[in-house]
Every structure is written in structure tokens, then in C-alpha cells.
Amino acid sequence: MQPETNLKxxxxxxxxxxxxxxxxxxxxxxxxxxxxxxxxxxxxxRIVATLIATAYFVFPIIAFMTTTLPLYNNQKEFLxxxxxxxxxxxxxxxxxxxxxxxxTITSKLNDDVTLIExxxxxxxxxELIMVxxxxxxxxxxxxxxxxxxxxxxxxxKDVGQVLKxxxxxxxxxxxxxxxxxxxxxxxRYNLKYDQDAGMIFSVSKVN
Numbered sequence: 113m114q115p116e117t118n119l120k121x122x123x124x125x126x127x128x129x130x131x132x133x134x135x136x137x138x139x140x141x142x143x144x145x146x147x148x149x150x151x152x153x154x155x156x157x158r159i160v161a162t163l164i165a166t167a168y169f170v171f172p173i174i175a176f177m178t179t180t181l182p183l184y185n186n187q188k189e190f191l192x193x194x195x196x197x198x199x200x201x202x203x204x205x206x207x208x209x210x211x212x213x214x215x216t217i218t219s220k221l222n223d224d225v226t227l228i229e230x231x232x233x234x235x236x237x238x239e240l241i242m243v244x245x246x247x248x249x250x251x252x253x254x255x256x257x258x259x260x261x262x263x264x265x266x267x268x269k270d271v272g273q274v275l276k277x278x279x280x281x282x283x284x285x286x287x288x289x290x291x292x293x294x295x296x297x298x299x300r301y302n303l304k305y306d307q308d309a310g311m312i313f314s315v316s317k318v319n
Contacts, residue, residue, distance in 0.1 A: 132152070136165055140165040144166075182236035182237055183240065183262055183316065186236060191207075193261045194261055197257055198257065201260065204222075205222065206221075207219040207227065217231060221254055222250060225254045226244075228242075228243070238317070239316040241312065242311075242312070243312055245309075245310035251311050254313075258313065259315075263299050277294045278301060278303045279292050280303065298318050299316070299317065300315070300318050302314045302315075
């Protein structure tokens, strides 16, 4: 008679509790699937755990998707991009009469063109606003400057196309009643006219 052997059946790794908890923390969808397949806890507890794990997994994604990324992470980064574009285009512009408030930095490119930077509490630049009056040449050059520095991969021809798409050269377009918007790569450009302020050109990131 052969001796009786007691063989203990090994539990597969995907049925072990620690494996389920590991995935609940690292990647909740997999952890939830394991929890329901293993049948651990009562149904009510599984439902509650599912709601908590779903919130833990989904909320950071929603927060990231609703967060607007800045154009520039700080003022230094903005100045580097500005000075580089001015040098490449050989423009006679510099930031003069700079004044800073809580959420804005205002400077002058010349007597007729004002540049406003909207910043957050950390100093990141989220929006650039150009306000222009007077001769159209400075307005066009300033707009081209801002487009080029916020979309450095665009050629001069591409920059010109953005200006055209904004209907800047369309004399029949009534800016007093309308405004135009163009999105290029991850940047949004908006152009409108105000009777008192003049041409208002804004640049921001697309959410």
C-alpha cells in the first residue's frame, strides 16, 4: 500500500489578498476587478470600496484635464523667448515702463503698444494681451512677434497665415461687432477691437 500524500493546493497569485490590495493602490480598475472576482467582503462593502477607488482614480484625471497650462513657467522664461524673437526678427522693441501688480505685469513696447502678462500666484504666465493703437505697422509686427515666440516652430509664412486667419488684413471685417479666434498647435489667438482701447490681441494655452 502506497503512503498517503497530503498535497496542499497552492492559491493562485491573482486570488491572494495582497495582490488585490496592491492593484487597488497602483491601478484601481484592476484592483476592483480582482476584488469582485475574489468575492471578498460583503456586497455593500464592495460597492463602497468601488466608489472610493473610482474617485481616487478619476479625480486626479479630471483635475489635470481642467488645469490650464501656462504659456511660460516664469517671468525669466518669458523674457528669454521675447528677447530671442525680437533678435531674430530684428525688431526695435523692448519691454519698458514695467509695472507689476498682484496678477498682472504691464509693459510698453513703444508709445502705441502695451503688453499685459496675466500671471498666477507662482509667477507663471498664463496669458499675453497686446493692446495697440496708432499706426497699423506696429500692431502687425507686435502680433507677429507674439505668435512667433509662443509658437516657435512656425515659419514666417505660417505666422502670416495665422494673421490672415484672424482676418487682420480683411478691411471689410467689422471688428467693432465681432472678434476672431485661431488655434494653432496648443495656442489660442484672439483678436478684437475696442472703441477706447484699440486692437486687443490675446494669447493663451488651449485647455
